[in-house]
Amino acid sequence: MRCILVGVKTKYNKKDIKYSLSELEGLVEAADGIVLGKIYQNKEIPDPATFIGKGKAQELREVAEGINADTIVFDTNLTPVQISNLKKITNVDILDRTDLILQIFYKRAKTKQAKLQVELAILEHQMPRIYGEKGKELSRIGGGMKTKGAGEQIGEIKARRIKDRINKIKKELKEIKKQKETQRKLREDNPDILKVSLVGYTNAGKSSLLKLLTKRETFISDQLFATLDTKTSYIYFPDIHKKVIITDTVGFVEDLPQEILDAFMTTLEEINEADIILHVIDISDENWEKKKEAVEEILAKLKVDKPVILVFNKIDKVVPSQDLIEDSFELSEGKESIIISCEKKWNIDKLFEILKKYALKKGEEDGKLHFLQDS
The missing domain is CATH 3.40.50.300 (P-loop containing nucleotide triphosphate hydrolases)
Structure with a gap:
């Protein structure tokens, strides 16, 4: 990943942006990425469509093209709509803070328990994003007042599969928890x-x-x-x-x-x-x-x-x-x-x-x- 970091100070987020972006840089490095630049913005209220505003998003596209960046990482959590819109405008991958941390956890998980825990976190984070670009486009085709568009149907299928997998992982983690509790009792009975x-x-x-x-x-x-x-x-x-x-x-x-x-x-x-x-x-x-x-x-x-x-x-x-x-x-x-x-x-x-x-x-x-x- 060749990244640009974006920090935005709003009335809802008053943390030290420079300090926070410095930590975000460490997270990017932990994910084997390279930070090419950092962009700071003061914005009273986040834009519901792009978080930073369309004009700023277009500026980001120009910067990304100029320094050959392939990823923009936001030091906040974005909505599925904001991620989708930002990808369209900037033409690069968009990650929010949670996406980045999950990537690191995915790379670092070694044991069965850790892998299951990370997969569970990723799936639960993906749930609001299951429709995606393709689903939205398909939904416009054949989507009437009383019928479901193809995109909605695809979304429901994806949602069911994700829910089934989440339930299966939770059962496996419960079993691991029981085993660990037994081991702990044997080890710590004194x-x-x-x-x-x-x-x-x-x-x-x-x-x-x-x-x-x-x-x-x-x-x-x-x-x-x-x-x-x-x-x-x-x-x-x-x-x-x-x-x-x-x-x-x-x-x-x-x-x-x-x-x-x-x-x-x-x-x-x-x-x-x-x-x-x-x-x-x-x-x-x-x-x-x-x-x-x-x-x-x-x-x-x-x-x-x-x-x-x-x-x-x-x-x-x-x-x-x-x-x-x-x-x-x-x-x-x-x-x-x-x-x-x-x-x-x-x-x-x-x-x-x-x-x-x-x-x-x-x-x-x-x-x-x-x-x-x-x-």
């Missing part, structure tokens, strides 16, 4: 075992942390959504005779499509099974606060109500020496936190000590987990 879930913005370093804590080999790459599959491993602390099970989950991103959240619900339920959550944050990212808030918003959508420890990773990109790091700090919101470097292994021993504290605390005080404060 109430003394502490269950920990890793969450965080994509590329924050969750996979690196899982590998460092558990010595488990896992795929690590400096790209968005490098891994989609849930991974579980454990730590055993022989000095206290305690076991800690750690589960990694799919990385989050701002405005993660609802189709992804719905499709990956089985995977994300692992978060609610945890006793505590390690929220991994890339502190070297100048936008880490926005990304932290994005993760917290998704956790709120998932109705996750668990103790959270903030793990600020990649401090080695900010300071040259471990001596310059505060051991830990308390935020005003009351969450326990620690600054680490997976790359340099800074403060990992202190993170182990935090996990030990919670492992010892598990099962006390009527089975409820409470934060331990250092005296």
